[in-house]
Amino acid sequence: MNRGAALALLVLMAGLDGSTPAAHASGRTLVPARPGALAAALSACADGDTLVLERGVHRDHVRIERRVVVTGVPGAELEGDGTGTLVTIAASGVTLENLTLRHSGRRVLTIDAAVQVLTASSVTVRRLVIQDCLYGVYAERAGLLRVEDCRLTGRVPPMQEDGEGNGIHLWFSHDAVIRRNDITRYQDAIYLSFADRTRVEDNLLHDGGRYGPHTMYCQENRLAGNRFTRNVAGCAIMFSNHLDVERNDFDHNRGPRTYGLLLKDCSSGRFTDNRLVDNTIAVFMDNSNRNRIEGNLLQDNGWGLFMFSSCAGNVVTGNAFINDDYPVALDMRRTSNQFDDGTRGNFWSDNAPYDLDDDGFGDVPHSPVSAFAFLSKQYPDLSVLANSPAVAALGVAERVVPALRPSEAVDHRPLLTPPAVHGTGRPLAGAGRRGSGVAMAGFGALTLLGLGGLAGSRRAS
Numbered sequence: 001m002n003r004g005a006a007l008a009l010l011v012l013m014a015g016l017d018g019s020t021p022a023a024h025a026s027g028r029t030l031v032p033a034r035p036g037a038l039a040a041a042l043s044a045c046a047d048g049d050t051l052v053l054e055r056g057v058h059r060d061h062v063r064i065e066r067r068v069v070v071t072g073v074p075g076a077e078l079e080g081d082g083t084g085t086l087v088t089i090a091a092s093g094v095t096l097e098n099l100t101l102r103h104s105g106r107r108v109l110t111i112d113a114a115v116q117v118l119t120a121s122s123v124t125v126r127r128l129v130i131q132d133c134l135y136g137v138y139a140e141r142a143g144l145l146r147v148e149d150c151r152l153t154g155r156v157p158p159m160q161e162d163g164e165g166n167g168i169h170l171w172f173s174h175d176a177v178i179r180r181n182d183i184t185r186y187q188d189a190i191y192l193s194f195a196d197r198t199r200v201e202d203n204l205l206h207d208g209g210r211y212g213p214h215t216m217y218c219q220e221n222r223l224a225g226n227r228f229t230r231n232v233a234g235c236a237i238m239f240s241n242h243l244d245v246e247r248n249d250f251d252h253n254r255g256p257r258t259y260g261l262l263l264k265d266c267s268s269g270r271f272t273d274n275r276l277v278d279n280t281i282a283v284f285m286d287n288s289n290r291n292r293i294e295g296n297l298l299q300d301n302g303w304g305l306f307m308f309s310s311c312a313g314n315v316v317t318g319n320a321f322i323n324d325d326y327p328v329a330l331d332m333r334r335t336s337n338q339f340d341d342g343t344r345g346n347f348w349s350d351n352a353p354y355d356l357d358d359d360g361f362g363d364v365p366h367s368p369v370s371a372f373a374f375l376s377k378q379y380p381d382l383s384v385l386a387n388s389p390a391v392a393a394l395g396v397a398e399r400v401v402p403a404l405r406p407s408e409a410v411d412h413r414p415l416l417t418p419p420a421v422h423g424t425g426r427p428l429a430g431a432g433r434r435g436s437g438v439a440m441a442g443f444g445a446l447t448l449l450g451l452g453g454l455a456g457s458r459r460a461s
Contacts (some may be wrong), residue, residue: 016149033058033076042066053078067093071099080104086133089117095124103135108164113138114152117145126150134165146174150446152417154186156209162230163187170195178203189212189231191223201225202424219443222389223248224422232277233259243269249423251277254440260301262290271296275423280307282324285314290344293342294318297421303329307337317341320418321368322349328368331408337409339368345413351415362414 009433027049031041033056041051046138047067047240061084064070070087072078077100084105087096094345096115105112109184113135117123118341121143128150130136136152139145157164162341167183169191176198183189189205190213192198198218202225205212207409215221218240227249228234234250237243243266250260260279261271266288275297276282283293285391286311295318298304305316305322310334316339321327328339329347344361353362 011431019089019349023222025328028052030054031058032056034400035059037446038062038070042068043220043433045075057385063090064096065091065093067091069095069097070099071095072098074098078098080133080325082106083112084110084311085113085138087115089115089120092121095126096128097126100129100131100311102131102133104135106134107163108134111138111169115184117142121145124148128152135169136167136183138166138169138292139151139173139176140171142170142173143175145170145173145182146179148177148179150181152181152183152186152189154184156185158185158209158230159232160209161187166191166214167205170198180251182206184208188212188236190214192216192218194218194357196220198222199224203227204229204278205234206230208232214238215240220244224252226253227424227426228260229253231258233262233274235260236262236264237266237268237269238262239265241267245272245274246272247279247423248274249426249428250274250279250282253427259284263291269290270294273422275299275428276301276304277428285311286306287311289313291315293315295419295421296417297423298321299313299323300328302326303328309335312336314338315341317346318350318415318419319346320415322347322418324349326370328409328411330369335407339409339411340413343413345411345415347415347418348411349418351414351417353416355416360363360416362416364414366411366414367407367409369409 006143029041029049029051031037031044031051031053033054038060039062040056042062042064045051045066045068050069053072053076055073057077057079059079061080078086080103082103082105086101088105101114104114114130114133115125115137117139119141123142124146125137126148130152139149144207154165154166154167165186167186168178169190172194174196178197179201181219182204184207187209188211189208190200194217198221200213200223204227206229206232211233212231212235213237216238220242222244229251231253234253253260258280260276260282263285267290269291270414271293278300281297281303284304285307287310290313293316297320298323301324304321304327306329315335319391327350348366348368351366356363
């Protein structure tokens with residue numbers, strides 16, 4: 001049967017029982033909000049057709065196997081029955097847009113989602129509202145995927161790290177674009193695994209169970225213009241190299257081990273013009289090498305830059321460290337990490353530089369690692385003494401006697417004024433009003449753990 005005959009048959013059936021789509025010769029099919037109508041339309045359509053879901057609740061699970069556009073008029077909703085995935089896309093070139101999707105299944109093993117994209121390229125998902133789904137958009141072996149202008153709300157309470165399901169989850173895909181989405185209440189808002197050259201731009205990732213974006217084994221990804229706020233970690237990047245991270249805001253990520261930006265086994269990346277404000281730890285680095293951290297704002301954090309001895313060859317220059325309890329914490333005396341690039345260093349709010357030769361830089365090198373920061377990194381319970389008179393006296397002694405410095409990390413060209421950092425350009429609520437001690441939530445939790453362990457050991461003895 002040719003396409004014209006098939007469409008005529010559909011029209012005849014629609015006139016008989018009123019339960020099937022109204023098909024038109026133009027390739028545009030109106031799909032009524034009746035059970036089975038969308039599945040019937042998909043089985044009868046051809047490549048290049050457009051299916052328009054009419055206003056109302058469409059209760060269906062569908063699989064798209066042709067290159068079509070599935071769109072909805074205002075008020076069109078696709079609702080599941082609490083099992084499985086709502087829409088499975090298994091054809092390249094599909095567009096899914098302008099719909100509300102809700103109520104997927106709950107099985108992690110089958111990756112129940114609002115939308116699954118399986119071995120299909122150049123798929124576009126845009127202007128969707130996804131609610132009450134285990135996964136929002138899941139894609140595997142899907143090159144050139146675009147997810148844009150969607151609003152995804154999952155099932156995971158904020159800060160609940162053992163939750164299940166991710167907002168946008170890509171596996172073994174490449175050259176995806178994830179742009180202008182609002183994602184909340186998933187374990188990870190965006191999870192990328194073996195997803196190279198992914199562009200994550202202008203998204204809001206907030207109030208998640210664990211991380212905003214979480215990358216594993218990815219190369220050459222770009223994160224730009226995003227805000228990562230009120231998560232356990234704003235952004236967790238692991239085993240991923242050649243990253244470009246710029247113009248993002250990492251703010252208000254709080255808790256006993258909370259990071260704005262976590263870098264684990266990440267090398268040869270570029271991190272510029274980001275604002276990291278009011279986090280327990282602004283930047284955490286472990287086994288991450290040859291990165292350039294330049295022109296960022298690290299303000300009102302417990303720790304500014306928290307770096308393990310496994311890190312080498314990183315260049316930290318042109319940044320503003322303002323009102324952090326500990327601007328830099330290292331566990332190494334000797335280091336190949338540089339805190340200036342030979343031309344300029346960083347601005348340190350705890351430094352009082354003078355410039356007698358009027359070259360625009362402080363005349364005395366600045367050591368950003370204090371003896372107390374060095375010790376408290378190894379013995380976290382000491383952090384409760386951070387504002388004690390003894391610690392203040394130790395800080396004065398370090399400035400007078402350079403031999404007391406615990407690390408050879410030195411900024412030879414400290415800046416006199418902080419550089420301008422724009423981030424996303426949007427205002428950050430509460431920024432700059434913390435005062436000292438934002439890390440006390442983390443310090444307090446660590447202290448309670450320590451006291452609990454002490455009490456336990458006494459009971460055991």
